Amino acid sequence: MDLHVRYEGDDDPDKCTARKLARFDLATLHRSDRATPYGVVLNPHAERALSPADAETARENALVALDCSWESAGEKQFTIPGEHRALPYLVAGNPVNFGRPMRLTTVEAFAAALAILGEYDHAERVMAKFTWGETFLDLNEEPLRRYAACEDSNEVVAVQQEYLDRE
Template identity: 70%
Template sequence: MELHVRYEGDDDPDKCSARKLARFDLAELHRSTRATPPGIVLNPFAEQALSPADADHDRLVALDCSWETAQREAFDLDGVHRALPFLVAANPINYGTPFRLNTVEAFAGALVILGEREHAERTLSKFSWGHTFLELNEEPLRRYSECEDSTDVLDVQDDYLVEE
């Protein structure tokens, strides 16, 4: 599965997971919306959750920008918009915070849900904390990846939101 990033460049370049992915040729950065190819757009504001039913696509697209501009920017991208279900961040900036994933975590979570765990592991391997993301989210990711569709994913997510 191809990984593409609509890159805004409004964050600290030394802490940017998207830039690191690009350095290792694991993702392609795009500086404009127009240059970003369509695919499954990982949009935290999408109305439908990502599920294994979306596995027929061959491209994931993430938006790398500050959380303050994410909603406005995400709607400009072409493709099928899907929200990731409940997952907890493992990155040093948002560690333990639900739904505050950085770009590599969003890709890894999506890849596992879509049945591409090895690709997720390879992508996370470039980050010292990468394995922690999979460990923190092992159970929900397994359960989401066993769902049939978005409705099932939301039912599983509800189990975790009740606990929060």
């Protein structure tokens, strides 16, 4: 599954997980919406949750993330063409937002999506480039497994609700 990033370049380059993925040829960075390929776009503002039902579209096209500062990650930023999907409830494993729900880095978003789409080995490969990568996968092992077992977006949302009810 090809990983593509609509790259804004507005955060700390030393902490930018998208840039590191590109350095290892694990993702391709794009500086404009027009240059970014059509695919499944990871968008926290999307109306539908990512589910295994999206796997074929992602495999045939691309898995796309927007890499920008959390301060500028408003809904208007997500103008990338494609099938927009929100990731379900997960917690960050990165050092900056450790343990905070839904404050994932670009690489965490990719790894979560890959796991949900049935590409767990690919998720492990991208996370292996980060010292804290295994921590993210360990923290979210149960929910990722449960989301990956769902049929569609509605089932993912139902499983997510169980985690939200615990909060």
